[in-house]
Amino acid sequence: MKRRPNKFVLAAIGVVHLTVVTLTWRDIRQRPQDQIRGSKNLWRVLSAANTAGSGAYWLAGRRRPRT
Numbered sequence: 001m002k003r004r005p006n007k008f009v010l011a012a013i014g015v016v017h018l019t020v021v022t023l024t025w026r027d028i029r030q031r032p033q034d035q036i037r038g039s040k041n042l043w044r045v046l047s048a049a050n051t052a053g054s055g056a057y058w059l060a061g062r063r064r065p066r067t
Contacts, residue, residue, distance in 0.1 A: 017051050024054040027062075035063045 024047040028040050036043065043061050046053035 020051055020054045021047055024057055028057070031062065035065055037061050037063060 025044060028036065028043055028047075033040065038061065043053075043057050047057055
């Protein structure tokens with residue numbers, strides 16, 4: 001017998017992904033280019049592709065503001 005994924009689990013995963021991507025894109029839009037490693041468009045594409053792309057942006061794509 002084949003197992004089918006639960007629709008509610010898939011919906012929850014989708015909501016989490018959209019929330020993370022929305023927060024990532026808002027940060028990319030508001031952050032100056034000199035505080036981002038690489039291009040803003042590259043990070044938008046990577047973050048939209050999967051949730052791991054957003055995680056990579058938050059961990060490695062942002063530079064700390066110079067004080």
